[in-house]
Amino acid sequence: MRILILGGTTEASQLARLLADDNRFEPTLSLAGRTASPKPQPLLTRIGGFGGVVGLEAWLRENGISAVIDATHPYAAQISAHAVDACNALSVPLASILRAAWRRASGDEWIEVETPAAAAAALGSEPKRVFLSLGRLELTAFAAAPQHHYIARTIDPPGEVSLPPNIQFVHDRGPFDAAEEEAFLADRRVAIIVSKNSGGAATYPKIAAARRLRLPVVMIDRPNKPHGVALDSPEGAMHWLEAQLAHRAPSSRRGV
Ligand code: NAP
Numbered sequence: 104m105r106i107l108i109l110g111g112t113t114e115a116s117q118l119a120r121l122l123a124d125d126n127r128f129e130p131t132l133s134l135a136g137r138t139a140s141p142k143p144q145p146l147l148t149r150i151g152g153f154g155g156v157v158g159l160e161a162w163l164r165e166n167g168i169s170a171v172i173d174a175t176h177p178y179a180a181q182i183s184a185h186a187v188d189a190c191n192a193l194s195v196p197l198a199s200i201l202r203a204a205w206r207r208a209s210g211d212e213w214i215e216v217e218t219p220a221a222a223a224a225a226l227g228s229e230p231k232r233v234f235l236s237l238g239r240l241e242l243t244a245f246a247a248a249p250q251h252h253y254i255a256r257t258i259d260p261p262g263e264v265s266l267p268p269n270i271q272f273v274h275d276r277g278p279f280d281a282a283e284e285e286a287f288l289a290d291r292r293v294a295i296i297v298s299k300n301s302g303g304a305a306t307y308p309k310i311a312a313a314r315r316l317r318l319p320v321v322m323i324d325r326p327n328k329p330h331g332v333a334l335d336s337p338e339g340a341m342h343w344l345e346a347q348l349a350h351r352a353p354s355s356r357r358g359v
Contacts, residue, residue, distance in 0.1 A: 104348050105129045107163065107171045108146075109182055111137070113305050114200045115174035118337040119146045127348060131166065135182070137238075139259050159189040170347045172340050173199040173331060178299055180326040187329040197331030198343045202302040204325060205310060212319040219244035222297045222321045226251055234293040236309055239264055241299075241323075254291050278305040284312035297321045 108115055108122075110132045122130045123145035134141055136150040153159040163171070173186045183199065190197035207213050216222045219241040226233060230250045235242060239261040245253060246265045253270040255261075260272065279287070288296070288309070296313050298306075300322050313320050334340050 104169045104344075104351065105167050106131070106344065107166070107168045108132045109171065109173045109175050109186060110134055110144075111179065112174055112176050112200075112202075113303060114202065114337050114340075116142065116144065118172065118174055118200075118340050119144050121337055121341050122146060128344060131168075135179075153185070156185045156188045156192075159185050160192055163189060163193055163195055168195060169351070170344060171195055171197045171331070172334075172344070173197060174337070174340070177202055177204070177302060177325050177328060180328040184329045187331060190331065196347055198334050198340060199330035199332070200334050200337065200340055201330060203335070204300045204302045205307060208314065210314045210317075211310070212317070213322045214319060215322050215324060217324050219297075219323060220247065222323050223248040225321050226295060226297075231294045232292050234288060234291070234296045234309075235270075236296060236298045236306070237323075242266055242270070245270075245297075254293065279308055281308040281311050281315075284308040285315060288312055288316055288318065293318065295319050295321065297323070299323050300325055 104127065106128055108118055108130055111134050115132065119132050122128055130146050132144055132146045132148045134148060134150045135152060153162050171186055171190055173183050175182050186197055214225050216225050223245045226248055228250065233251045233253050235245065235253050235255040239257055242255055242261060243265050245267045249267050253267055254273065255270055256273045256275055258274065258276045260274065296309065296318055298309065298320055310320065332343060334343055
């Protein structure tokens with residue numbers, strides 16, 4: 104059974120490992136191509152956008168895809184909307200791995216805002232040292248608050264995007280442990296953090312470190328992300344795929 108995994112996340116990489124030696128499925132992993140050197144994957148991988156809903160629909164049809172798993176990041180809302188529309192149009196089953204959001208714990212000082220622009224405004228007028236734990240496209244919003252000193256951690260250099268004048272880059276790829284995050288924030292004399300509520304364990308240590316150092320976190324809300332059948336883990340995705348296989352008509356299993 105040919106399947107498509109929309110990836111770019113820890114969960115997608117975990118699912119890729121679960122599928123790697125399973126000859127019941129012929130999976131393709133799709134990455135958007137945002138990072139210059141993505142982690143090697145044990146599955147056939149295609150890189151780059153499909154060209155909107157129409158392009159995704161054409162790709163699903165041309166590749167004879169029988170099921171799609173959306174394992175994209177909680178803030179990647181557009182590709183998920185396209186997956187819902189394309190799978191509906193073709194009656195291809197779609198399931199989505201939904202990562203639970205982080206919950207505020209005792210000692211957390213979160214300022215919740217809806218957009219990167221609102222996060223920039225929430226930093227206030229007094230100059231501060233700000234850690235931006237965001238993607239490169241979200242950094243542009245901080246050009247509107249040039250009074251702060253920013254420290255941005257990204258995997259690759261930001262490329263041609265407008266940036267605040269006083270910004271320093273640290274290029275690194277997580278995960279980072281709690282002790283490393285605490286040392287990073289203290290060494291750089293960070294006064295406030297801007298983060299997405301990504302959920303999951305891989306990037307949580309910075310939130311725990313902020314709590315211990317009593318630093319406020321400006322938390323950008325999650326977008327509305329359309330989804331298919333809701334799953335909570337890569338293992339859940341395997342069970343769902345097995346159920347799709349079991350429900351297929353014998354004729355389609357013979358490829359007739
Ligand atoms: P997005 O806003 O939802 O999607 C923008 C466009 O990028 C889509 O319309 C699609 O282009 C293309 N695209 C996105 N994900 C794709 C995939 N897995 N395979 C092929 N094309 C894809 O997405 P985004 O927020 O830019 O995220 C891009 C990728 O980075 C995703 O794979 C996501 O899981 C990963 N990621 C995102 C974040 C985040 O904070 N947004 C964080 C970590 C990882 P076409 O319309 O041309 O098909």
